[in-house]
Amino acid sequence: MPELPEVETIKKGLxxxxxxxxxxxxxxxxxxxxxxxxxxxxxAKIVGIRRFAKVIAIDLENNYSLLAHVKLxxxxxxxxxxxxxxxxxxxxxxxxxxxHTHVIFKLDRGGTLYFxxxxxxxxxKVVKTKEVLNFDFIKKLGPEPFDGLTEEKFKEIVAxxxxxxxxxxxxxxxxxxxxxxxxxxxxxxAQVNPQRKAxxxxxxxxxxxxxxxxxxxxxxxxLGGASEVAFVAPSGEEGEYQKHFLVYGQAGKVCPRCxxxxxxxxxxxxxxxxxxxxxxx
DNA sequence: CTAGGATCCTGTCAGC
DNA sequence: TGCTGACAGGATCCTA
Numbered sequence: 001m002p003e004l005p006e007v008e009t010i011k012k013g014l015x016x017x018x019x020x021x022x023x024x025x026x027x028x029x030x031x032x033x034x035x036x037x038x039x040x041x042x043x044a045k046i047v048g049i050r051r052f053a054k055v056i057a058i059d060l061e062n063n064y065s066l067l068a069h070v071k072l073x074x075x076x077x078x079x080x081x082x083x084x085x086x087x088x089x090x091x092x093x094x095x096x097x098x099x100h101t102h103v104i105f106k107l108d109r110g111g112t113l114y115f116x117x118x119x120x121x122x123x124x125k126v127v128k129t130k131e132v133l134n135f136d137f138i139k140k141l142g143p144e145p146f147d148g149l150t151e152e153k154f155k156e157i158v159a160x161x162x163x164x165x166x167x168x169x170x171x172x173x174x175x176x177x178x179x180x181x182x183x184x185x186x187x188x189x190a191q192v193n194p195q196r197k198a199x200x201x202x203x204x205x206x207x208x209x210x211x212x213x214x215x216x217x218x219x220x221x222x223l224g225g226a227s228e229v230a231f232v233a234p235s236g237e238e239g240e241y242q243k244h245f246l247v248y249g250q251a252g253k254v255c256p257r258c259x260x261x262x263x264x265x266x267x268x269x270x271x272x273x274x275x276x277x278x279x280x281x
Numbered sequence: 282c283t284a285g286g287a288t289c290c291t292g293t294c295a296g297c
Numbered sequence: 298t299g300c301t302g303a304c305a306g307g308a309t310c311c312t313a
Contacts, residue, residue, distance in 0.1 A: 119306085
């Protein structure tokens with residue numbers, strides 16, 4: 001599931017391929033995913049890409065921005081002259097455009113940006129750049145790791161919440177950017193049971209968890225994200241984190257730490273939750 | 282404030 | 298082979 005590391009990977013790719021280019025045409029094939037006026041972005045030059053937790057902002061020179069959330073299965077894929085040796089597309093992409101291609105941006109100098117999304121939960125919106133920070137989702141975002149979420153702040157957030165710790169980690173209004181994969185792996189690394197009430201964590205547990213979150217997210221960023229479902233970078237290539245899952249998706253396998261217990265899968269808040277009942281108390 | 286469930290959407294997979 | 302139903306899941310919305 002695209003989370004902070006995956007969206008950071010998208011941001012890097014879009015920055016590399018799109019900045020300095022103009023949007024010459026926009027084809028919206030599925031109205032549901034696109035809101036705002038196409039005319040507001042036609043002819044505009046892309047000047048920068050920002051990321052707010054799992055949301056991408058593509059800033060244009062004419063003071064408009066495109067906001068986008070890829071949710072579970074959205075993909076931004078670039079094809080064109082900025083790809084040195086065009087990488088072979090992951091088989092998670094299919095043909096371009098394909099039946100899951102919902103928006104196509106034609107750029108100057110022959111580049112094309114495709115937005116694909118199998119499950120159609122993702123979205124793209126045209127907003128005024130100065131309104132980006134007022135956009136409801138972004139306004140409500142909690143501090144995010146590597147940008148505002150200090151250890152002190154993290155401890156404070158954890159100490160005053162009665163929610164289960166895993167649910168808290170994934171609550172974007174409390175902490176920005178963490179989703180199911182990295183929440184599961186961080187809790188395992190910190191040896192904290194996902195079902196614990198957040199305010200029951202001891203100070204050492206809070207500290208271990210904070211470090212664990214940074215560790216798994218850094219690893220995710222370094223490996224270009226997790227491509228276990230649909231995620232691919234804008235180059236069309238897959239990330240590698242799925243080859244290094246600690247517990248996510250590992251139900252039934254022996255815990256790599258204690259080697260005594262098998263990884264269990266339960267549902268918390270309707271989300272698959274993986275943990276070792278021996279290591280994570 | 283928190284908890285739990287439904288919703289959106291479609292590919293995949295189990296079962297018959 | 299082909300149909301049916303369950304399931305996954307980020308964020309939101311609604312009810313309790």
